[in-house]
Amino acid sequence: MFKTEDSLILVIDFQVRLMPFIHNHEELEKKVEAFIKGCRILDMPILTMQQYTKGLGDTSPVLKNALGDFEHIEKITFSCCGNAEFNDELKKSGKKNIVITGIEAHICVQQTVLDLLANEYNVYVLSDCIGSRNEKDRIYAEKRMYQAGAVITTMESVLFEFLGRADHPKRKEISALVK
Numbered sequence: 001m002f003k004t005e006d007s008l009i010l011v012i013d014f015q016v017r018l019m020p021f022i023h024n025h026e027e028l029e030k031k032v033e034a035f036i037k038g039c040r041i042l043d044m045p046i047l048t049m050q051q052y053t054k055g056l057g058d059t060s061p062v063l064k065n066a067l068g069d070f071e072h073i074e075k076i077t078f079s080c081c082g083n084a085e086f087n088d089e090l091k092k093s094g095k096k097n098i099v100i101t102g103i104e105a106h107i108c109v110q111q112t113v114l115d116l117l118a119n120e121y122n123v124y125v126l127s128d129c130i131g132s133r134n135e136k137d138r139i140y141a142e143k144r145m146y147q148a149g150a151v152i153t154t155m156e157s158v159l160f161e162f163l164g165r166a167d168h169p170k171r172k173e174i175s176a177l178v179k
Helices: 025-041 061-067 084-093 105-118 135-148 155-163 171-178
Strands: 007-012 046-051 073-075 097-103 122-131 151-153
Touching (some): 007 105, 025 046, 025 155, 025 171, 097 105, 105 122, 105 135, 135 151
Parallel strands (some): 007 046, 097 122
């Protein structure tokens, strides 16, 4: 079990030129939007990555709106861990639990997860908040990440684990998001 004070949210590459090609992208975007809104209600730190923005565009407008005032970290490496600014922000946060949502599951998400695990972070991958163009790629990436030691879970499960109890002052707000 993990808590909000030990955790950081990582949002990987939900960019406008990628999203239309991701399997079931509309449902994925809705889940990620709800998760981000829940994390903001709980004052969770969120790092947002963008892969080669010049070519792939900005973060999707729906998720930009959910994120509020944020600055993305630009990357050209598939793994976020290949980026010095990301590594600096991660170290500065002091968090050991990294909760991941992103695309594509079998490329940038998977490589980031494997690197984070190698660097002894506790990694939680939200199965309903990751995607790939091909669903089979997502499924096998999820299996590989699990076999490597990542915890595979869902956004609702994580949000309620962050709450920890039914009388949490933010429970009603979180419950409204997942209905």
